[in-house]
Amino acid sequence: MxxxxxxxxxxxxxxxxxxxxxxxxxxxxxxxxxxxxxxxxxxxxxxxxxxxxxxxxxxxxxxxxxxxxxxxxxxxxxxxxxxxxxxxxxxxxxxxxxxxxxxxxxxxxxxxxxxxxxxxxxxxxVVQPAESGVIEVDDVVINTATHEVRREGRDIKLTPREFAIFELLARNRGIVFSIENIYEKVWNEPFFESDNTVMVHIRKIREKLEDNPRQPKYIKTVWGVGYKVDG
Missing domain, CATH: 3.40.50.2300 (Response regulator)
Structure with a gap:
């Protein structure tokens, strides 16, 4: 190798x-x-x-x-x-x-x-048989095999962390993930209460993906609980 x-x-x-x-x-x-x-x-x-x-x-x-x-x-x-x-x-x-x-x-x-x-x-x-394929969220297509995100034919360039967060939420549509859950699943590390990392990444995803990041269509905030992609 x-x-x-x-x-x-x-x-x-x-x-x-x-x-x-x-x-x-x-x-x-x-x-x-x-x-x-x-x-x-x-x-x-x-x-x-x-x-x-x-x-x-x-x-x-x-x-x-x-x-x-x-x-x-x-x-x-x-x-x-x-x-x-x-x-x-x-x-x-x-x-x-x-x-x-x-x-x-x-x-x-x-x-x-x-x-x-x-x-x-x-x-x-890497293509993983149990998780590979395409996930669609309205007009957004997530290709988990090629690590690509496209919206209406336009490439959305997400960092590996941003992609992992969006994939996690999109693959579990309708389920609300707390900031702690997202951090521990994506970073594979214990979450520290004062850490703003997840919120920063969510904001960056919205800036790249949404027409109006202040009124998000794809990643919704459930106040006091966390984030979700609607089912």
């Missing part, structure tokens, strides 16, 4: 060196970039399986780079930042990142996050 390639993007060479050692010791191939512009060039030139992306960088920061990446790629992105405020995390996730790690971090924790993201990304891209 071919090595999975991780793109490391950070202007702090010491962090890139450290992550390079841990990832290579675990069997991954790595590429390096020291700003967002370099990262975009490498993403266009190589087959990359996951990106570790710092926020604060010269030339092009991680937020701008993530926005550009999401125009053409659904590769998983783990964002790094020295900022730990909730709004900083929300901003990072809103641009299309799949996970967010605050500096300073334990490299073993980051390695675990990388593995988790890669497992999910590969699972979503």
């Amino acid at each position: 071919a090595q999975e390639t991780i793109l490391l993007v950070d202007d702090e060479k010491e962090i890139v060196d450290m992550l390079d050692i841990y990832l290579k010791n675990d069997g991954y191939a790595t590429l390096r970039a020291y700003n967002g512009a370099e990262a975009l060039e490498l993403l266009r030139a190589h087959n990359i399986d996951l990106i570790v992306l710092d926020v604060m960088m010269p030339a092009m920061d991680g937020i701008a780079a993530c926005l550009e990446m999401r125009k053409t790629s659904n590769v998983p992105i783990v964002m790094l930042s020295a900022k730990s405020e909730d709004m900083d995390k929300i901003l990072g996730l809103s641009t299309g990142a799949d996970d967010y790690v605050t500096k300073p971090f334990n490299p073993l924790e980051l390695l675990a996050r990388v593995k988790s993201q890669l497992r999910r990304y590969k699972r979503l891209g």
